Amino acid sequence: MFTRNFLQTHRTPRLSEAEAASLEAAVIRTAEFRAKQIIVRQQVPLSQCTLLLEGFIERFKDTPDGRRQILALHVPGDFVDLHSYPLKRLEHSVAALTPVKVALFPHAAIRGLTDQSGTLTELLWRSTLIDAAINREWIVSIGARSAAVRLAHLFCEMYVRLERIGMTDGKVFAFPLTQIDLADATGLTPVHANRMLRQLREQGLVEFRAGVATILDWDALRSFAEFDPGYLFFD
Secondary structure, three states: OOOHHHHHHOOOOOOOHHHHHHHHHOOOEEEEEOOOOEEEOOOOOOOEEEEEEEOOEEEEEEOOOOOEEEEEEEOOOOEOOOOHHHHOOOOOEEEEOOOEEEEEEEHHHHHHHHHHOHHHHHHHHHHHHHHHHHHHHHHHHHHHOOHHHHHHHHHHHHHHHHHHOOOOEOOEEEOOOOHHHHHHHHOOOHHHHHHHHHHHHHOOOEEEEOOEEEEOOHHHHHHHHOOOHHHHOOO
16 A cells, blocks of 8 residues: 555544545556665656655755755655645755655646545645644754754654654664765764764764664653654644
8 A cells, every 4th residue: 555654644634435545546656766866856847746655765955065955854654745746846856865665646646636635635735734844843953953952853753753654663763874864964064973973872862873773762862852743743
């Protein structure tokens, strides 16, 4: 079922069986991409939306001097470019962080879903609004949180998002990013990110090795990060 993780993440509004079947049937095909492969290039016209089924995806922008800012991290069940339906292109690029599998929804099919059902319209709209809420929280991190707290907050966020779809093992979860990726996501240099990761480990909060995160003390990590998951709207 292509939409299982999406519906597991976004549990409200609840779809009827017919509406869930229509959402599933809107998939035109699946596609696979290798790690680091570009999926969507900025300002290139689009006629379909992408739902991540397996793996991890980044949204990013590169500066003229070669620096990268990761704007969002996507896990299975996320639409990575649903906002391309009304906009028809993105002002940023989308790439696979790991080997990924995606399901593709033609814009015409998205229009059909919204014409068919107010509940489906609300669900898709709500998912884009939550995506925007996550983006605002990231802005707060980069603009107002210390380096160690930024990283701690990101580990908290990814843990609860992956737990939502059953991709954690206790307090351990795959987080297959490099330290450079973590730096690009948090506005740090790789050297600074490395020091902050060491600090979090030495404080007994979280350990990150070889693409696996282990939360050593959830309550302490959440307190240190001042993490409130309300912006994820898991209701």
